[in-house]
């Protein structure tokens with residue numbers, strides 16, 4: 342039976358009895374519309390030739406570099422491309438003195454990787470500057486952290502133009518182009534300027550905020566019009582879609598044409614939610630074999646009979662790690678029965694360390710973890726094991742599986758694949774409990790989790806107590822609803838649904854072409870009317 346979504350807001354209950362341990366017997370879509378698979382890439386195009394899928398993302402895991410880069414986007418796209426094959430284009434990850442616009446091409450199985458370098462100035466302005474000090478904080482509702490520099494804005498558009506010129510060298514007329522994430526909002530507009538009429542879709546992996554927040558973006562109108570150059574614009578959740586639609590209408594940039602369809606500057610765009618997933622079955626298998634992983638075995642041995650709480654996040658302010666450690670401290674304070682009975686492992690690879698807001702946070706969180714251990718720890722017990730290491734998927738899956746609680750409490754997150762991986766990794770006969778922020782995109786699907794407000798320290802502490810004491814029957818009931826959802830909303834389904842929608846949009850454009858020149862939409866925004874007056 343499906344469980345209702347639930348926000349925990351009750352005050353922490355002091356633990357009076359020992360926890361109901363995992364291992365012991367306890368006592369007690371948002372699928373988009375109109376996405377039939379018409380002429381998805383790698384099927385036949387109208388000319389009869391084979392259509393190639395071209396994926397563009399800033400981060401490209403070129404096989405030769407061998408490094409493991411934590412980040413959901415690369416992991417999701419790898420899952421999507423490894424079956425269909427195609428071209429994957431983006432940044433090489435290298436910063437050089439003089440960047441060539443000729444991409445370096447590397448073959449990896451069915452995927453052709455093509456990457457270009459950035460100069461230091463490009464990197465500073467486009468990636469560390471505009472993408473990660475303007476777009477990222479605004480889209481994560483953190484206007485207090487926004488840093489606006491005109492040179493960063495100029496750099497962002499300049500680098501997008503350069504990426505378009507490099508990609509243009511590789512494109513074929515029948516290619517289906519799928520562009521990913523906030524680094525590349527203007528890319529389709531740049532390709533259109535170069536004369537490309539290919540179907541181009543865009544997927545945003547991070548949240549899209551309401552118009553009052555989004556309008557703090559520099560070049561706001563230009564960015565919105567840039568999104569109008571795509572055929573399909575996809576987001577993780579219906580909330581992001583609603584927010585984006587509000588922006589189009591309030592700015593007077595998009596004229597509604599039908600359900601989830603807008604006309605922007607004479608072009609028709611579809612705006613839909615496509616919740617990204619994981620390769621659920623494969624991840625579950627990895628978790629089973631992960632039990633034999635050396636790191637997992639050592640960790641298990643080091644735990645004794647303590648319960649394990651796990652958190653896995655890039656070191657990013659959006660992940661709410663600071664608030665989470667505060668909640669864990671509050672839990673320890675309010676639940677002395679759990680002292681020396683539970684360990685919280687927080688795996689936190691460093692991320693974007695050359696962005697000042699991230700560097701500052703590294704010190705704060707390390708200090709906070711140290712303070713909690715100093716305050717609550719005992720000679721034979723360290724409550725928090727805080728590590729700044731990247732852990733590979735095999736070990737990670739095994740660690741999730743041996744955990745009683747998964748703590749996933751971002752202040753705001755596009756999706757959060759860790760939440761889905763945690764669920765997929767659980768043993769059905771004895772599943773752990775997911776504590777999930779209501780502000781993660783994943784909360785729209787995972788309604789068997791204990792949903793929390795991450796800003797509410799006491800409620801989060803209470804959720805930890807509740808999770809550790811939850812009877813087996815309730816854990817199983819909650820887990821099964823999430824597991825079933827994850828079987829449907831896989832990364833493969835995400836990919837198919839997006840690409841079918843893109844193919845459908847092509848067919849619709851042929852059936853009902855827009856008249857070439859339409860009058861601009863009249864604004865309904867009072868603010869905008871005032872500035873025009």
Ligand SMILES: O=P(O)(O)OC[C@H]1O[C@H](O[C@H]2O[C@H](CO)[C@@H](O)[C@H](O)[C@H]2O)[C@H](O)[C@@H](O)[C@@H]1O
Pocket residue numbers: 400411412413414415417522523546547617692693754755756757758
């Ligand atoms: O490339 P980085 O700057 O090192 O950052 C890593 C990635 O972080 C973000 O991931 C997002 O995509 C996930 C998959 O859709 C989603 O689950 C998560 O909520 C997002 O934060 C970013 O959007 C990617 O571009 C980065 O590569």
Ligand SMILES: O=c1ccn([C@@H]2O[C@H](COP(=O)(O)OP(=O)(O)O)[C@@H](O)[C@H]2O)c(=O)[nH]1
Pocket residue numbers: 410411412413414416653654655688689690730731732733734737756757758759760762
């Ligand atoms: O040490 C780590 C930390 C994270 N990840 C992976 O990085 C991804 C993080 O994706 P998520 O959507 O949760 O957040 P993002 O970092 O993309 O914002 C997940 O697949 C994690 O398994 C990993 O492989 N090793």
